[in-house]
Amino acid sequence: GAGVSQSPSNKVTEKGKDVELRCDPISGHTALYWYRQSLGQGLEFLIYFQGNSAPDKSGLPSDRFSAERTGGSVSTLTIQRTQQEDSAVYLCASSLTPWTGKSRTDTQYFGPGTRLTVL
Amino acid sequence: AQSVTQPDIHITVSEGASLELRCNYSYGATPYLFWYVQSPGQGLQLLLKYFSGDTLVQGIKGFEAEFKRSQSSFNLRKPSVHWSDAAEYFCAVGRSGGFKTIFGAGTRLFVKA
Numbered sequence: 001g002a003g004v005s006q007s008p009s010n011k012v013t014e015k016g017k018d019v020e021l022r023c024d025p026i027s028g029h030t031a032l033y034w035y036r037q038s039l040g041q042g043l044e045f046l047i048y049f050q051g052n053s054a055p056d057k058s059g060l061p062s063d064r065f066s067a068e069r070t071g072g073s074v075s076t077l078t079i080q081r082t083q084q085e086d087s088a089v090y091l092c093a094s095s096l097t098p099w100t101g102k103s104r105t106d107t108q109y110f111g112p113g114t115r116l117t118v119l
Numbered sequence: 120a121q122s123v124t125q126p127d128i129h130i131t132v133s134e135g136a137s138l139e140l141r142c143n144y145s146y147g148a149t150p151y152l153f154w155y156v157q158s159p160g161q162g163l164q165l166l167l168k169y170f171s172g173d174t175l176v177q178g179i180k181g182f183e184a185e186f187k188r189s190q191s192s193f194n195l196r197k198p199s200v201h202w203s204d205a206a207e208y209f210c211a212v213g214r215s216g217g218f219k220t221i222f223g224a225g226t227r228l229f230v231k232a
Contacts, residue, residue: 004162042123042209042222043163091163101151101213101220102170110162 002026004111006092012117013082021077021114025094032075033108034067035091043091049075050098082118089113121146123212125223132200133231140195140226142184142210152193153211153220154184163209169193180204205230 005024013019025032034046045059049069060066064082069075079086093108100106122145132138144150154166167178174186184195193210207227213220 040224042224043211044222045220093163101168107165108163110164112160112162 004092004094004109006090006111006114008114009112010115010117012119014119015084016081018078018080019082019116021079021090021116023075023077023092023094023111025073025075025092026096026109027073029094029096029109030072031095031098031106032069033093033095034075034077035093036061036088037091037113038088046077046090048099079116082116084118087116087118089115121212121221123210123221123223125208125210125226127226128224129227129229131229131231134202135199138195138197138200138204138228140208140210140228142193142195142223143191144193144210144212145191146212149188150212152184152186153213154178154182154193154195155209155211155222156180156206157209157225158206166195166208200228200230202230202232204228 007022030051032049035043036046037043047067048056064080067077091110091113093110095106095108097105124143126141151170153168155163156166157163166182167176167184169176169186177183182197184193186193205228207225209225210223211220
């Protein structure tokens with residue numbers, strides 16, 4: 001597609017339920033990133049996928065959080081046994097090439113996010 | 120520890136006035152620095168980035184930022200603000216060799232007519 005898409009745009013769930021958030025990156029982009037944006041805070045890095053390499057999971061806040069990327073394209077972020085503190089906007093981004101920080105082609109393109117509310 | 124501070128939670132400027140958004144960072148080595156903008160209902164967009172060379176960086180939408188190592192700052196500027204610039208702006212610091220970008224809490228810009 002033309003940009004990064006995420007679904008659903010909004011998700012309301014009850015405490016203790018599991019949720020799955022989906023990200024469709026830009027076609028051909030090899031790198032995919034998940035972030036969390038809590039109210040009044042900046043973006044918090046969660047996980048980074050690059051091609052077939054093992055993902056960088058160093059940002060995942062607990063073992064209730066997991067993510068996978070199937071076929072090097074679509075990614076799903078799963079939160080098990082949701083807690084109220086998990087309420088946030090979850091952002092996905094993709095880049096054409098692996099992250100270096102100093103390349104034109106590793107610019108991250110962000111999706112619109114999924115707003116998760118845990119009651 | 121690595122950190123990014125955006126001292127101003129929100130700023131209000133008049134349309135046509137100049138703008139400066141502050142960003143201070145704490146980093147052990149030469150950082151890579153970024154400014155992103157998040158408009159209402161839209162995703163984050165990269166405005167500009169610095170990783171080496173000229174310390175004055177030009178970005179999209181008429182924005183520029185200056186890296187000042189002595190002050191550990193990377194302030195974003197625009198000479199004349201347009202109403203469409205109203206958004207939230209995030210400063211970030213990172214490095215190569217692994218994805219460890221840290222974002223500031225953001226500054227919300229309001230533009231008044």
